Amino acid sequence: MTTSPNPSPDLIRQATITRQSAKKLARTSNQERQQSLLAMAAALEQSMEGIIKGNEIDLKQAENQTLQSSLIARLKLDREKMINAIEGIRQVAALPDPLNHRQLHIELDEDLILERLSTPLGVVGVIFEARPDAVMQIASLAIRSGNGAILKGGREATISNQVILKVLHQGLTYSCTDVSTLHLLTTREESLALLNLESLVDLIIPRGSNQLVRFIKSNTKIPVLGHADGICHLYIDQEANIDQAITIALDSKTQHPSACNAIETLLIHEKIGHVLLPKLIPVFESYNVELRGDPTSCTLGIIKQANENDWSTEYSDLILSVKIVPNINEALAHINKYGSRHTDAIVTDNLTTANLFLDSVDSAGVYLNCSTRFADGFRYGFGAEVGISTQTLPPRGPVGLEGLVTYRYVLRGKGHISSDYISGVRQFTHRSLAV
Amino acid sequence: MTTSPNPSPDLIRQATITRQSAKKLARTSNQERQQSLLAMAAALEQSMEGIIKGNEIDLKQAENQTLQSSLIARLKLDREKMINAIEGIRQVAALPDPLNHRQLHIELDEDLILERLSTPLGVVGVIFEARPDAVMQIASLAIRSGNGAILKGGREATISNQVILKVLHQGLTYSCTDVSTLHLLTTREESLALLNLESLVDLIIPRGSNQLVRFIKSNTKIPVLGHADGICHLYIDQEANIDQAITIALDSKTQHPSACNAIETLLIHEKIGHVLLPKLIPVFESYNVELRGDPTSCTLGIIKQANENDWSTEYSDLILSVKIVPNINEALAHINKYGSRHTDAIVTDNLTTANLFLDSVDSAGVYLNCSTRFADGFRYGFGAEVGISTQTLPPRGPVGLEGLVTYRYVLRGKGHISSDYISGVRQFTHRSLAV
Numbered sequence: 001m002t003t004s005p006n007p008s009p010d011l012i013r014q015a016t017i018t019r020q021s022a023k024k025l026a027r028t029s030n031q032e033r034q035q036s037l038l039a040m041a042a043a044l045e046q047s048m049e050g051i052i053k054g055n056e057i058d059l060k061q062a063e064n065q066t067l068q069s070s071l072i073a074r075l076k077l078d079r080e081k082m083i084n085a086i087e088g089i090r091q092v093a094a095l096p097d098p099l100n101h102r103q104l105h106i107e108l109d110e111d112l113i114l115e116r117l118s119t120p121l122g123v124v125g126v127i128f129e130a131r132p133d134a135v136m137q138i139a140s141l142a143i144r145s146g147n148g149a150i151l152k153g154g155r156e157a158t159i160s161n162q163v164i165l166k167v168l169h170q171g172l173t174y175s176c177t178d179v180s181t182l183h184l185l186t187t188r189e190e191s192l193a194l195l196n197l198e199s200l201v202d203l204i205i206p207r208g209s210n211q212l213v214r215f216i217k218s219n220t221k222i223p224v225l226g227h228a229d230g231i232c233h234l235y236i237d238q239e240a241n242i243d244q245a246i247t248i249a250l251d252s253k254t255q256h257p258s259a260c261n262a263i264e265t266l267l268i269h270e271k272i273g274h275v276l277l278p279k280l281i282p283v284f285e286s287y288n289v290e291l292r293g294d295p296t297s298c299t300l301g302i303i304k305q306a307n308e309n310d311w312s313t314e315y316s317d318l319i320l321s322v323k324i325v326p327n328i329n330e331a332l333a334h335i336n337k338y339g340s341r342h343t344d345a346i347v348t349d350n351l352t353t354a355n356l357f358l359d360s361v362d363s364a365g366v367y368l369n370c371s372t373r374f375a376d377g378f379r380y381g382f383g384a385e386v387g388i389s390t391q392t393l394p395p396r397g398p399v400g401l402e403g404l405v406t407y408r409y410v411l412r413g414k415g416h417i418s419s420d421y422i423s424g425v426r427q428f429t430h431r432s433l434a435v
Numbered sequence: 436m437t438t439s440p441n442p443s444p445d446l447i448r449q450a451t452i453t454r455q456s457a458k459k460l461a462r463t464s465n466q467e468r469q470q471s472l473l474a475m476a477a478a479l480e481q482s483m484e485g486i487i488k489g490n491e492i493d494l495k496q497a498e499n500q501t502l503q504s505s506l507i508a509r510l511k512l513d514r515e516k517m518i519n520a521i522e523g524i525r526q527v528a529a530l531p532d533p534l535n536h537r538q539l540h541i542e543l544d545e546d547l548i549l550e551r552l553s554t555p556l557g558v559v560g561v562i563f564e565a566r567p568d569a570v571m572q573i574a575s576l577a578i579r580s581g582n583g584a585i586l587k588g589g590r591e592a593t594i595s596n597q598v599i600l601k602v603l604h605q606g607l608t609y610s611c612t613d614v615s616t617l618h619l620l621t622t623r624e625e626s627l628a629l630l631n632l633e634s635l636v637d638l639i640i641p642r643g644s645n646q647l648v649r650f651i652k653s654n655t656k657i658p659v660l661g662h663a664d665g666i667c668h669l670y671i672d673q674e675a676n677i678d679q680a681i682t683i684a685l686d687s688k689t690q691h692p693s694a695c696n697a698i699e700t701l702l703i704h705e706k707i708g709h710v711l712l713p714k715l716i717p718v719f720e721s722y723n724v725e726l727r728g729d730p731t732s733c734t735l736g737i738i739k740q741a742n743e744n745d746w747s748t749e750y751s752d753l754i755l756s757v758k759i760v761p762n763i764n765e766a767l768a769h770i771n772k773y774g775s776r777h778t779d780a781i782v783t784d785n786l787t788t789a790n791l792f793l794d795s796v797d798s799a800g801v802y803l804n805c806s807t808r809f810a811d812g813f814r815y816g817f818g819a820e821v822g823i824s825t826q827t828l829p830p831r832g833p834v835g836l837e838g839l840v841t842y843r844y845v846l847r848g849k850g851h852i853s854s855d856y857i858s859g860v861r862q863f864t865h866r867s868l869a870v
Contacts, residue, residue, distance in 0.1 A: 027794050106816050112805060114815060121827055122797065202827040217656075223828050244850040251852035358845055359462050362557065370547060370848025379853070380549060380844070381541050381865035392556050392637040393658050394829065397844045409815070409832045410793055413805025415679040417686035421814070430816035 007193040014183055015150060015200040019123050021178035022148030026120045028176055030097040036175035037093035037140050041086045043171030044136065044164075048082050054163035055132065062156050074130040075157055085133045089140040095383045098145050098401040105433040109426060111414045113433070118405045120146030121202040125194045127152045127216060129208035132160035138205070139168050139182050141384055145404035148181045150201065152191035154208075162186075195220035203404075205387055210314065225403055227390035229340035230260030231314050232372045235331040235357065236276060237348035238269035244369065245347040246280050249320075251371040252345065254287045258316040260388060261343050261365075261375040265311060265321045267331045270296065273324045277301050289318045296324035311338040328353055332360050339363060341390050343375040343397075364390060364397035442628040449618055450585060450635040454558050456613035457583030461555045463611055465532040471610035472528035472575050476521045478606030479571065479599075483517050489598035490567065497591050509565040510592055520568045524575040530818045533580050533836040540868040544861060547848045548868070553840045555581030556637040560629050562587045562651060564643035567595035573640070574603050574617050576819055580839035583616045585636065587626035589643075597621075630655035638839075640822055645749065660838055662825035664775035665695030666749050667807045670766040670792065672783035673706035679804065680782040681715050684755075686806040687780065689722045693751040695823060696778050696800075696810040700746060700756045702766045705731070708759045712736050724753045731759035746773040763788055767795050774798060776825050778810040778832075799825060799832035 007015070025033070044051070055077040062072050104116035124147050128134045135151060142149035153161040161184060169179040185191050194201065195216065204224045206213045214228040234252050236245045252263040268276055277300040284291055292310050293302030302322055310321040311334070325331045335344050343365035346357040358366045365375045375398060377385025382400030389396050395403045420426040442450070460468070479486070490512040497507050539551035559582050563569045570586060577584035588596040596619060604614040620626050629636065630651065639659045641648045649663040669687050671680045687698040703711055712735040719726055727745050728737030737757055745756040746769070760766045770779050778800035781792040793801045800810045810833060812820025817835030824831050830838045855861040 023795070023797070108809070108814065108816065112809075221652075223826075241850070247850060247852055251854050255852070255854045255857070354847075360458065362458070362554075363843070365844045365846065367845075368847045370846055370851040371853050373853035374543065374547075374846055374848075374851070375844075379543065379856070379863065381543065381863065391658075392841050394841050396841055406827055406829050406831055408798070409800045409810075410802075411800065411805055411809055412803045413809075415676070415682060416805040416809070417682055417690070418806045418808035418814070419686050419690045422690070428814065428816065 005189055005193050005196070007197050008190075011185075011190055011193055011197070012200070015123065015197055017180045018148040018150055018183045019200050021181040022120065022123050022146070025143065025148070025177055025181055026099075026146040028146070030099070032176045033097075033144055033146065034093045036143050036172060036177040037089050039175040040136075040139065040143075040168050040171035041089040041093070043167050043174075044082065044086050044089070047167040047170070048079065051082065051160070051163050051167060052077055052079065055160040057159045058132075058157050067156060071130050071156065075132065075160070077132055077160060081133055085136045088137055092140040092144050092384055095144065095401060098405045102435045103407055105435045107429055107431040107433055108411075109416065109429050112416045113412050115410045116407050117410055119408045121404055121406050123148040123150060123201050124404065125150045125152075125197070125201045125204045125222070127191055127194070127204065127206050127208070127212070129154040129212060130157060131207070132157045132164055134207050135161050135164045135184075136168070141386055141401065141404060143177055143181060145401050147404055148183075150183045150185060150194060152185040152194065155188075158186070192219070195222065198222055207387075225387045225389055225395070225399060227260060227340065227342060227388055229314055229390070230262070230342045231265070231312065231338060231340040232261060232263045232342050233265045233267055233335050233339060233344045234263045234372065235267040235328070235335070235344070235346045236269065236272060237328065237346060237350065237353050238271040239350040239353065240272060240347040241349060242272070242276055242279060245276065246283055248345070248347055248369070248371050249280065250283060250287065252373055253284075253289060253320050254318065255371070255373050257318050259373065260314075261372050262316075263320065263345075263372055264313065264315055265323065265334075265338070267323050267325050267334060268297070269328070269331075270324050270326050273297065273300055284320065287318070289320055292319065292321045294323040297322045300324070328356060332357070335361055335363075341392070342388070343367065343372045345370065345372050364388075440624055440628050440631070442632050443625075446620075446625055446628055446632070447635070450558065450632055452615045453583040453585055453618045454635050456616040457555065457558050457581070460578065460583065460612055460616055461534075461581040463581070465534070467611045468532075468579055468581065469528045471578050471607060471612040472524050474610040475571075475574065475578075475603050475606035476524040476528070478602050478609075479517065479521050479524070482602040482605070483514065486517065486595070486598050486602060487512055487514065490595040492594045493592055502591060506565050506591065510567065510595070512567055512595060516568055520571045523572055527575040527579050527819055530579065530836060533840045537870045538842055540870045542864055542866040542868055543846075544851065544864050547846070547851045550845045551842050552845055554843045556839055556841050558583040558585060558636050559839065560585045560587075560632070560636040560639045560657070562626055562629070562639065562641050562643070562647070564589040564647060565592060566642070567592045567599055569642050570596050570599045570619075571603070576821060576836065576839060578612055578616060580836050582839055583618075585618045585620060585629060587620040587629065590623070593621065627654070630657065633657055642822075660822045660824055660830070660834060662695060662775070662777060662823055664749055664825070665697070665777045666700070666747065666773060666775040667696060667698045667777050668700050668702055668770050668774060668779045669698045669807065670702040670760075670763070670770070670779070670781045671704065671707060671711060672763065672781060672785065672788050673704040674785040674788065675707060675782040676784060677707070677711055677714060680711065681718055683780070683782055683804070683806050684715065685718060685722065687808055688719075688724060688755050689753065690806070690808050692753050694808065695749075696807050697751070698755065698780075698807050699748065699750055700758065700769075700773070702758050702760050702769060703732070704763070704766075705759050705761050708732065708735055712757075719755065722753070724755055727754065727756045729758040732757045735759070763791060767792070770796055770798075776827070777823070778802065778807045780805065780807050799823075
């Protein structure tokens with residue numbers, strides 16, 4: 001089934017301990033979990049210098065190995081990043097408790113009361129590259145939501161991650177959360193074996209490149225929260241406000257080109273192309289964006305031709321493919337064919353066209369007259385982002401703490417048995433009660 | 436990755452048509468989808484005799500092949516079953532619309548409004564054994580929730596399923612739903628290939644034996660709604676009402692022994708075993724239940740000894756394993772080790788013990804002083820049951836129409852771009868609006 005190795009007895013033992021600690025954590029109060037996060041934040045503050053020194057060892061190693069400068073930038077933990085990460089933990093502590101929400105409350109019959117309550121998932125497995133700040137963020141999200149976490153960072157951040165986890169453990173000793181709730185894996189074999197720990201790990205969260213996510217999705221039966229691709233589109237309708245369209249296109253492409261919610265393809269209605277493109281091309285040139293056009297848009301000023309591969313490429317860079325379409329249906333068909341169901345937007349002043357687009361595009365986010373860059377848990381007001389999911393089933397789109405909880409049905413009776421309802425001695429009332 | 440064959444061009448073409456029809460259906464009104472169901476019900480009523488005749492051909496074939504009598508009973512479609520199935524479709528039509536619920540409504544900033552709306556999944560793949568009534572039920576659930584369905588029934592019901600689908604298609608011609616929204620596969624190769632149609636099928640629903648579900652789960656990357664095992668426990672605490680405990684145990688085991696929510700194991704606190712068992716044993720004997728006990732319960736009157744396999748066996752029959760435990764923690768440990776996270780119950784009059792159990796058991800359903808047989812979508816008041824899920828992530832437990840929908844984020848702006856919020860020119864308001 002998978003290429004992953006079988007988990008070693010030691011990994012199984014450790015994951016079992018993490019699971020038991022998580023079960024204990026699941027029964028703690030909101031205040032206790034909040035206090036655990038504050039204790040971690042305080043420990044990080046106290047040991048900030050030590051963490052930065054540990055990180056410097058990783059950085060030196062990375063420089064010696066002449067790793068990519070973008071990777072080194074992500075790896076680096078300076079005072080500012082540490083202060084932000086610690087502030088982030090305090091913000092997660094301040095979020096509303098995701099546990100023990102009563103989502104349903106139904107009287108099935110007199111004295112037979114059904115509740116649906118939010119509960120933690122159990123244990124999450126988190127596999128990430130570079131960024132050692134991810135350890136702090138994930139640890140706080142997991143504990144806030146009553147979950148254990150088994151973490152595996154990139155090799156280049158080994159020392160940083162180990163020092164951070166040691167400090168987080170130190171902090172947790174001043175809380176009611178067992179230190180074994182957070183466990184760090186150190187070898188690649190362990191992280192591969194983690195993907196086979198179906199009975200002990202409930203969710204895998206990959207943080208890293210599309211290649212990493214794709215590899216993980218192909219090698220585990222455990223549910224994966226994440227997305228391999230972010231091919232987002234912006235469609236500029238014939239009834240668009242031209243200045244607004246250019247501003248939105250520019251923001252969607254250039255504000256953070258390597259983000260998954262940046263656009264890769266611009267679709268333009270043929271009736272507006274000859275007015276829009278002569279204005280848009282110089283603006284995008286001034287932002288160093290390389291435009292790659294279909295034959296029609298190349299007749300309107302785009303120099304470089306797009307090929308078939310362009311429509312399904314996530315550039316993650318200052319490159320944008322452009323296509324002229326004869327009508328909205330062709331735009332919808334293009335998005336349906338090449339999109340990754342992440343986030344797609346339309347610019348139009350026509351309400352009917354807008355609604356047709358918003359109803360027809362089968363993506364996690366469908367936007368009207370705004371930038372695709374809003375597809376983000378913080379911008380949506382969730383206070384945290386566990387990941388962005390492009391799967392069809394919930395959770396979908398940007399996922400906050402909600403992605404780390406599930407629910408349980410609790411039914412309380414007074415000797416109720418099913419045969420009474422089958423024989424007709426008793427009848428269900430199915431009365432909704434206040435949640 | 437899987438043993439399933441690649442989908443044929445014909446299957447891909449057909450699934451694409453079903454997906455397109457489903458997209459069209461997704462945009463229809465509640466009334467239109469209700470009318471589609473009523474049109475199917477009317478067509479079935481009109482063609483009832485023809486369906487029963489078709490079913491008789493399958494039945495004769497099954498008798499010639501001397502198939503199991505329980506299978507023949509499930510295969511048989513008589514007038515009564517048809518009337519019930521048609522009534523079922525009308526009930527599904529009358530359920531509240533699962534689509535276009537506004538689950539979230541947030542003002543991100545002035546004129547930048549985020550909604551989360553429930554939407555159909557797209558296309559569901561349904562693989563079922565015997566029961567041709569499943570075609571009618573699944574068809575109605577799928578269309579009610581705006582989804583297409585690709586169905587594959589057991590070989591023994593080939594004619595029945597084909598006749599039913601033909602009649603459903605006839606009905607749909609009197610509605611706005613395309614007939615191609617419902618597609619029936621006829622060969623085993625096609626149903627195996629269906630499991631590889633990741634880009635066209637959003638959810639697989641298996642209806643049948645544990646073996647079928649296990650096979651499907653191991654051979655697809657498409658999410659599967661279902662459960663392979665239902666090993667449910669009842670724990671009788673030392674402070675249980677003895678008569679209530681026996682009544683609940685009896686109902687949980689015997690009311691429908693082959694159901695997944697029937698109990699397989701009874702755990703009894705050692706302090707109550709010597710009083711409970713001498714009363715329980717004759718009652719269970721009178722219901723022809725074979726008890727298999729651990730060594731201690733065998734000293735208290737149970738004749739047959741249980742072996743290690745018994746604790747992890749779903750008998751689906753009138754057999755019950757019994758174990759005496761020294762305390763609730765041992766009961767919890769047993770359930771944790773052998774359970775399938777389906778439904779587990781406790782009988783006790785002690786509230787602290789009850790809450791410890793309800794908080795600690797990590798199953799989709801945790802029950803106090805009532806039968807495990809209540810774990811059912813109809814009994815929960817959902818009006819329909821798509822399946823029962825034992826996975827950790829939602830949807831979990833009995834799943835109604837909710838299991839056939841997902842959601843989409845719709846964001847409407849007036850030229851809003853992300854860089855304004857990064858530069859600080861604008862601030863998010865994140866104001867909750869009425870849902």
